[in-house]
Every structure is written in C-alpha cells, then in structure tokens.
Amino acid sequence: MNAESLAEKHGSMPSLNKVIASFFEIDKVCLMHASNCHKGEIMTTQEDTYEGGCTCGQVRYKINSSPLIVHCCHCRWCQRQTGTVFALNALFEANHVELIGGEVSEIVVPSPSGKGQKIARCPKCQFAVWSNYYMGSIKDLIRFIRVGTLDNPDRLPPDIHIFTISKQPWITLPPDDLVVDEFYDYEKVWTKGNVQRREFFLKSATKEAFYAVFVKSGSG
C-alpha cells in the first residue's frame, strides 16, 4: 500500500497527503497519524512488549517495540547520577513508550556532551524511569529507558559498553561484549533495520514540523 492509498484509507485530504508524501519521499507511512503510528507499515523488527515503573508503583509504562540498542554507560555522569558504577539504558522511540499509570516530572541535568539530559522521575518516590539526551538530532525522539525499572530487566542485557574510558577498574567486562572508549557511529553499530527506524522517526519528526507550520496554520 502506498502513502496515498493509505491516507485515503484513513479518510481525508488524500491530495494533501500526496503532496507531503512526495515532498518527503515517504511511501510506507501513515500520514494522518504522523509519528504516532507506524504499526505494520515500516517496522522490520518483531514487536516486543515490556512493562515497568517506578519503585512506589505510581508511574507505570508500557513499550510495544524492540529496543534500538541497549547501552551500558560507564561515564562519570552516569556513575554519579545512579550512585553506582554504570547506567543501563534501552533506547526506544519516544512514541512507543506509553505512560499507563501516573505522571512523570522532568528535570534537566548535565551530560557528557554538555547539552544536558532530561530525566523523567516519579513525582512521589523520585525514582527515574527514563531520560532524553540532547545528543545529535535525536532530542526528544528517543527515550532511554532505565533497564532496572523494567518488570523483567533480565530481558535486556547490554549490546555495547560506552565511555569505558572511565569504567571503574574493578569491573571486568565479558570478553565478547562490544566495547568502546567513548561513543560510536550509529550506522556501524545498530542493526540495519534499526538504522532504518532511526531514519524513519527523524523523517517523521520533520514531517510533523512541516505539517504544523504549513498545513495546520494554513487550514485555519
């Protein structure tokens, strides 16, 4: 199904969608749902389901996706912010992380890039459930889920150890694990399918901005 027929299936503005689709050269995207929907259209990986939450139980979240990658970060910031030796973060598209209980409160703290990290915490027990890093162009598009807040954290071991330049010396990493001194190139490390997912959500975000500026304002 192409973008035009998919847009017609969703019911309105087929010609407008055709224009947007050709502008962004998108052929398998649900335009009417913008980036909140790509079930069955672009996903090349099998969807998994994860649930988790804070320690008091007020904040609960659900994820219908597989992670883009799982980082084990040994940077000093993560050590300080977790009060321990590393942070284990699973990266998911933000629109795949659904808050199913409570609300989160967000604060911005320093990060290795200098651009800051936004941490989402339970306002009651103050435990952090995820972060957004302002690195590269991903901004708010990816949530770094703190793996320890999953109901079953054993499901997501690390895919890569990053910032091992500041790894605490007593930790011995598994010999076959992927290890980098600092950070890495997405396209060389992520699976091909997940690189495509990244391109898709970046494109979707651009499309949403375009839609907001040129379509919503234009249509009054």
Ligand SMILES: [Zn+2]
């Ligand atoms: Zn809580």
Ligand SMILES: [Zn+2]
């Ligand atoms: Zn870190």
